Amino acid sequence: MANWTQTSKELLGPVMSVETWLPTEMPEYAQGFMYMLGSLTASSFVACVGSGIVLAMNGAASWSYNDAMRFVAATHFWSVQAFFFFMMLHLWRVFFTGAWRGGRGMTWVLGAIAFLVAVPTAFTGFLINGDLYSQWNAVQAKDGINALGLGWVNLSNAGQMFGMHVVVMPLILTVIIGAHITLVRLKSVVPPYPTGRDAAEPTPVGKGGR
Amino acid sequence: MAVGRTDMVHDYRMVPEDFVKHLLGTLVIVVALVLLVSALFSVPEAPPLTIRGYARTQPVAFEQMALRALDGQGRIADYGPPYNHGTGSLQSPMQAAVGILHPINAATDFILKPLTMAAVINPALIKPLATFRHASAAQQAKWETAYSTALAKGVYRHGRVVVAGTGYGPLPSLMNATLALGRSGLMSGALTRNGAVVTRFNNQNYLLFLQGDPLHDKAAPLQLLGEQWGIIHPAVPGYPGAWWMTIPTWIYQWPFVAQSPAADAMALSLGFGVWLILALTPWIPGWNRVPRYLGLYRLIWKNYYQDQASEEGSSQTAGNKVGPMVGSQ
Numbered sequence: 001m002a003n004w005t006q007t008s009k010e011l012l013g014p015v016m017s018v019e020t021w022l023p024t025e026m027p028e029y030a031q032g033f034m035y036m037l038g039s040l041t042a043s044s045f046v047a048c049v050g051s052g053i054v055l056a057m058n059g060a061a062s063w064s065y066n067d068a069m070r071f072v073a074a075t076h077f078w079s080v081q082a083f084f085f086f087m088m089l090h091l092w093r094v095f096f097t098g099a100w101r102g103g104r105g106m107t108w109v110l111g112a113i114a115f116l117v118a119v120p121t122a123f124t125g126f127l128i129n130g131d132l133y134s135q136w137n138a139v140q141a142k143d144g145i146n147a148l149g150l151g152w153v154n155l156s157n158a159g160q161m162f163g164m165h166v167v168v169m170p171l172i173l174t175v176i177i178g179a180h181i182t183l184v185r186l187k188s189v190v191p192p193y194p195t196g197r198d199a200a201e202p203t204p205v206g207k208g209g210r
Numbered sequence: 211m212a213v214g215r216t217d218m219v220h221d222y223r224m225v226p227e228d229f230v231k232h233l234l235g236t237l238v239i240v241v242a243l244v245l246l247v248s249a250l251f252s253v254p255e256a257p258p259l260t261i262r263g264y265a266r267t268q269p270v271a272f273e274q275m276a277l278r279a280l281d282g283q284g285r286i287a288d289y290g291p292p293y294n295h296g297t298g299s300l301q302s303p304m305q306a307a308v309g310i311l312h313p314i315n316a317a318t319d320f321i322l323k324p325l326t327m328a329a330v331i332n333p334a335l336i337k338p339l340a341t342f343r344h345a346s347a348a349q350q351a352k353w354e355t356a357y358s359t360a361l362a363k364g365v366y367r368h369g370r371v372v373v374a375g376t377g378y379g380p381l382p383s384l385m386n387a388t389l390a391l392g393r394s395g396l397m398s399g400a401l402t403r404n405g406a407v408v409t410r411f412n413n414q415n416y417l418l419f420l421q422g423d424p425l426h427d428k429a430a431p432l433q434l435l436g437e438q439w440g441i442i443h444p445a446v447p448g449y450p451g452a453w454w455m456t457i458p459t460w461i462y463q464w465p466f467v468a469q470s471p472a473a474d475a476m477a478l479s480l481g482f483g484v485w486l487i488l489a490l491t492p493w494i495p496g497w498n499r500v501p502r503y504l505g506l507y508r509l510i511w512k513n514y515y516q517d518q519a520s521e522e523g524s525s526q527t528a529g530n531k532v533g534p535m536v537g538s539q
């Protein structure tokens with residue numbers, strides 16, 4: 001086989017390049033609020049991680065009996081709400097612009113996986129809050145988890161859920177979001193659909209629309 | 211992937227952009243927003259249902275619940291994998307294949323072991339415990355049925371639940387001792403203990419002991435039950451819940467799902483199916499062209515199309531337009 005280092009160098013070159021990550025120009029159509037939604041989602045994720053680190057440092061349940069920690073817990077809670085809120089708006093914007101066209105299918109799939117993984121990430125967080133909501137969701141949701149043959153994930157084991165929520169799920173999500181954004185940077189954002197005269201041209205069957 | 215030549219424009223310009231400013235900008239917006247909303251609304255926290263609290267406020271119902279753990283009528287006693295060999299909540303072959311990962315014998319783990327520990331402090335318990343243990347299964351069942359009927363009319367008096375009649379064997383002593391343990395607050399310790407390690411991370415038995423009526427009675431008025439779209443409702447009304455679970459929650463309401471004994475397995479599998487459609491959108495013929503037909507993109511790219519039109523209007527020079535420059539392969 002070829003030289004692995006050489007191959008890695010070629011593959012990683014564009015991924016690690018400053019040109020990729022610090023562009024000084026953007027396509028003219030990629031302007032305005034609609035194009036901020038992905039960054040707003042990513043920023044909310046950063047806020048989740050930041051507030052989560054403060055919570056983890058102070059120990060489980062500190063947020064239930066310490067006023068300062070309660071405020072941090074509030075920022076964590078609302079960061080999560082912001083994260084999903086912006087993610088949904090972002091999802092609509094990329095859907096309505098058909099942003100998987102032009103070889104961007106994998107970008108879309110990684111976004112969808114990020115959404116899928118974000119759900120249990122948030123859920124395990126609800127489970128370790130320690131209030132009625134945690135308690136109720138742990139006993140209710142266990143039936144679904146057990147039915148799917150995932151019984152080793154014990155929702156009523158707060159220690160396991162703490163590890164899942166604080167280490168395992170955020171790490172996985174970080175990797176997926178990282179890959180998603182890397183692809184966006186490498187491929188740039190999708191150009192608009194043609195309108196007017198161009199759009200009237202017949203689109204090749206089986207190829208168009210992508 | 212083949213790229214249709216006519217499904218995207220190729221004549222656009224690159225315009226200057228301060229990317230770092232953009233990223234810091236969105237971060238500042240989010241942080242400011244989050245701090246503001248946190249200061250205004252704090253965080254929803256509904257006080258949990260504790261064993262002690264339930265034993266104190268609902269002593270009769272507490273004994274009924276404890277008796278169901280003892281006589282095998284409770285939800286966990288006959289649940290099935292991963293807790294035991296029951297079949298009550300066995301929904302799929304996958305569930306069975308997992309085996310018994312977190313073994314629970316409801317009678318022993320929820321009632322008899324805690325009472326055995328309590329007997330060290332209260333030796334009066336030693337005799338009724340021995341009587342119960344040494345009785346035949348048929349005898350135990352007879353006492354349990356009789357006491358269960360009697361409890362329906364039980365009244366709480368001076369720390370005990372009193373029932374009419376006799377013929378319940380040692381059960382009144384045992385159940386009232388469980389009630390006392392619950393009221394003292396010591397029951398939670400008895401349920402979350404782990405003989406092997408000093409950390410107390412696993413509150414499985416604590417939560418599952420309360421899982422039947424106690425939690426359901428508390429959840430119903432808050433609209434938290436599955437059939438009330440409970441997955442997306444918060445425990446503190448007025449706050450947002452897990453609204454991003456709306457589609458699976460909706461699937462739970464479909465009659466053939468709701469009425470199935472394997473409702474959870476079905477709802478989650480169907481929910482995953484919906485997600486698959488979302489994830490595979492780029493490759494689903496027809497569906498992947500819906501946004502083009504919807505035309506909402508005209509609003510999103512309104513400025514671009516306007517500029518383009520006005521430039522075409524003022525005729526001339528396609529020459530000053532350049533193609534995409536950033537890594538479009």
Ligand code: HEM
Nearest residue numbers: 035037038039041042094099108111112114115184189190
């Ligand atoms: C974890 C959540 C997500 C984060 C942090 C995120 C982040 C981003 C960012 C920063 C961009 C570039 C800027 C923009 O278009 O706003 C982007 C683009 C994109 N995202 Fe996401 N995204 C997430 C979820 C999703 C989901 C759920 C999907 C779809 C299923 C998706 C599909 C896409 C696509 C197709 C693009 C390319 C847009 C284009 O070419 O115009 N993303 N994402």
